[in-house]
Amino acid sequence: MTTEPFDISSWPPSLTPIQLEALTLYATTYALSHGLLYLLPGPQPAIPSAAIHAPFSLFPSPFPRKLFETGKRIQRTYNVLYARIAMDEEFLDRVMGTKTGVGKVDDFIGQLWTGWKQLRDEGLAQHLHLGLFRSDYLLHALSNQPLSIKQVEFNTISVSFACLSQRISELHRYLLSSTQYYNCSPQLKPENLPPNRTISGLAEGLAVGHKAYNVQGSRILFVVQPGERNVFDQRWLEYELLEQHSILIIRQTFEELAHSAIVDPHTYILRVSCSTDIHPSGSIEISTVYYRAGYMPNEYPTPAHYATRFLLERSKAIKCPTIALQLAGGKKVQEVLAQPGVLERFLRDEKRYGKDGIFSEHEVNELRSTFMAMWGLDVGEDLLTADYDSISSGKEGFGLLKARNDAHALVLKPQREGGGNNVYKEAIPAFLNSLPPQERQAWIAMELIIPPEGTGNYLIRAGTIQAESQAAVKADVVSELGIFGYALFGGESREVKEKEVGWLVRTKGKDSDEGGVATGFSVLDSLLLVDS
Structure with a gap:
């Protein structure tokens, strides 16, 4: 017996006003109870005292099961691809450098590349790279053709919302368990809501880097933005690292690190100074530098900010990401990868990577099929x-x-x-x-990727202390799938240890071109797997 393909444009199912209000109450109280939170807008006090729930969808959004599995499968190819790009200095110099590449016309890229080139000339103290990645996709709907997934971009620095994405996935499962969504759709059943374990997955990636450094008592440094509202997305990683891996972290901004970070000129060990009330020695050795900041030019308002970034890069600590890996995530690299023969350079060259390191023609073509022109x-x-x-x-x-x-x-x-x-x-x-x-x-x-028409959802955004929270608002939407992965690579062997570790969904009104949650365009969402 064959099943009729699911009509994505039939979403969301109908609810009565009473059902909608009840589900909204269930959802918002769950979000507030389970850390699906933002800090309030505006200047942040040293010790936060209030928070609001992050924006989210009331229903999970439908997504073809086969295409979700495709995205998960090719993430491992993408992990290796971007690891190899980051290790290919000649390629990055040509594409992103200041002589022939983007760096000669983009001051931000040029500053990063120039600092990296100087450090290379001096001799890098750490040859391992750590990447926490996210590859973002939209459904592409062309007339008389099956749905496909097309890549929006590949992110190599400060990939966010992994932890809150797990929480919204759990919220939708809770609504299904507690209310059955009032039996409004036969598609809403547990087997169609895939598990999401991004918190443990990304924490595992950071722990792999920390353990490769292998110094007892060292900690992971989170480089964060001042006044960060999305702090809970980061704190869940901190808690997971402590509870599951016995790894402690320290959080500091570039401004703080300008005064606290010290690199030993002989051993290149990175230490962050602190009060003896915090740590008996007055300083903490850093195993891994995890950037949740440093990806925008406005985060480097003075030469001192670049100097701090290069100081961290000079150290023996493992960087997530290195400057090389951050440059590899540039849009120009994405464009060059779409040119004929470039994927084969990184994935099919047996002389470079050996027989065991090459990917099949099918694997390369499957990855290439996600590219737009x-x-x-x-x-x-x-x-x-x-x-x-x-x-x-x-x-x-x-x-x-x-x-x-x-x-x-x-x-x-x-x-x-x-x-x-x-x-x-x-x-x-x-x-x-x-x-x-x-x-x-x-x-x-x-x-432009052309998403399917007619898909809707109920979007819920919190208000502030001064304004009441919005009710659930029905809207025509577009949903973006992100697949997470991590990779530790480099050193003499240039081996790539990698893994696919979870997913997120961000949903926005169809009239909005941009898609960031932190920038206010999108809400957090999860998946309803359907057969299409």
Whole structure:
């Protein structure tokens, strides 16, 4: 007996007003009781005294089971791919450096690359890299073709919302167990809500780095942003590290580390000074530096901030990520990977990686199938008025002219993380007119992913002390799937130890182009696996 494919546009199921109010109360009180929290907006006191629940969806969002399994499967290929990119200095110099790459036109990238190059010339004290990764996807729906997943981006620094994503997954399971969602849909059953263990998975990744450092009494340093509202997403990792791995952490900002971080000039051991009231020795040896900050230019307002980053990089501590791995996550690298033969360089080259290190043609093609078309904007001013039809791909001028002509179906991306940085569709021509020619190399054009139409959900956002919380608001939505992984790699063997470790879903109103939760565009969500 065959089952009819699930119609994603039929979501969410219908509820009566009384059912909706009851579910909203169940959900918000569960969120507040189980640490699905943000600190309040505004300046943060030294000791927090109030919090609100993070924004979330009332229902899990439908997602094709086979495509979810595909995303989990290829994460392990992506883990190895980006590890190998980070170890390929020649490739990163060419693509991201200040001589031929993005670094010559993007000051932020240029500063990071220049500091990394100087440290390489001096001789790096630590050759191991640690990465906590997240690969983000949208469903792609073309007429008369089956649904597919297409990659939005691959994140190599400060991947967030892993812990709160586990909590929202547990919230939806709780609603199903406690209310059966009032039997509003036969799809809502336990076997369609996949388990999510991102807290233990990412903590395991950090513990792998800590254990590779192998010094008793050392701790993991969390480099954090001042006034961080999303602190609970980080604290759950801290608790897991202590409870399951007996590893302690210390949290400091770049500003604090400028005064507290010391690298021994002979051993390159990184120590963070502290009061003897906190630690008897007055300093703590650091095994692993975990960045939840440092991915945006505004986090380096002075040369001293860059100096602090390079001081940490100079040390013997294992960095998550290294500057090399942060550069590997640049959008320009994503674009170059889509060019013919580049994936084969990293995944199919037996001379580089040996017979046991190469991936099958099928595995490479499966990963490549998640790419959208991408190209760079680095073109010459003299071809701005050239005839579009006379220019073929790869010639000077093609990228910019194609972006102008196809703007309605594109997004422009800079080398930035964190949301709110992209330029979309109708806004592209005016932006291109204002973009100095020397800055074009820092941007890529990417064809827009076309998500399925008609999917909805109820979105719940908390208010503040001054304003009451919103009720659940029904909206047409788009959901983005993120798959997490970790990798420890480098050293003499250049071996990559990696694992796929969980997932998240972020859901936004369909009229919003951006997708960040912390930036206010999206809510946290979880999966309802369906057969499509």
